[in-house]
Amino acid sequence: MSEPHVYDMIVVGGGPGGYTAALYAARAGLDTLVLEKLSAGGQMALTEQIDNYPGFEEGVDGFTLAERMQTQAERFGAKTEYAQVDRMDLTAVPKVLETSEGTFYARTVAVATGANPRELGLPGEAALTGRGVAYCAACDGMRYKGKTVVVVGGGNSAAADAMLLSRVAKEVILVHRRDTLRATKIYHDPLMQAENIEFRWNSVVAELLQDGKLTGVKLRDVNTGEETTIPCDGVFISVGRKPATDLVEGQLTLDRSGYIVADETTRTNIPGVYAVGDVRTKPLRQVVTAVADGATAVHMAEEYLAGGE
């Protein structure tokens, strides 16, 4: 049997952190592969306008930015495989990654799997996604022009979603399980002043009503237990994010919310394995902090490959 090819670095996940790691690795002369299950960009790919990534004074669309990051990394020799990673052995030598497109081997691994929107966990939620249930107002909001939508959540992203939808939809109903918003103060006044936003405090969604498509939601008051039905065309779920760490559970140390424990060096508890971007424990999850992680991970990987660390 011929010796399997061993990459210097395999990056799992092709978001901004992943492709920055690939760019730095390829430029450092490392033999580099990115494993991406769908397309470059991760969460960023569904962001229509990014205004806080420096250098684009008019803003930039997330999908385009992602494609450019991919092209840039590939220009220096990084490769991309559209593969779903099923299993990893991160302590093996070399490290083993079993995927839908075969098994790959690497000396170092950058885990840049990101985070996904958290679900409510209600029956029918997955089947109704795209049929009334949505997680991204900027992506799907335009479909609800002139209609009635419910937004679930009380943080910054729920507040931003409600504001955006209030400009498109006929009526927005914001459902939050507490009696006040967790969102930053700058959101409060515009939300309260918007004429077509109604608030349902101390309430949770108990049930999604449907006839193949979403037709409404049943709300439950967390104090009284009283239930009310609200007919609506869409429900936007904005209750935070969940790190994509199922794949590394049991190998890498995770914090209580499931994020990979790593400091600014991006080093994890396993030598030669780095946590890049939203998947890492950190105070601010943004494109700019993800790309910084990508660069740092390669710096640490180079030291590790040289026999240091």
Place this chain on the structure above:
Amino acid sequence: MAALNINQEQFREMIQGDKPVLVDFWAPWCGYCRRIAPAYEKIAEEYGDRLAVVKLNIDEAEQVTDEEGVEVIPTLILYKNGKALDSVVNPGSKAAIDQFIREALEK
């Protein structure tokens, strides 16, 4: 081979054949559609000899989109001999498209 853009007339003709046809119902304004595009191109390369892998812009094919009951995009439908074998909405990975094609062809 790249995924071919087709129009309604080509759609009606192509799906009648016994070579299976995979159709991506999409639109230029749809973010989720753009996300599956690179994987879909890869599918076109890999399955090119067994399937016709095509794309139909729903904005230019309203009649067919209605007839086929496509309400959300991206929707992939696999046709053979004029019949829809199966469909999938917004697949989350290239692997999910692979699996959809394999299972649909076995039907």
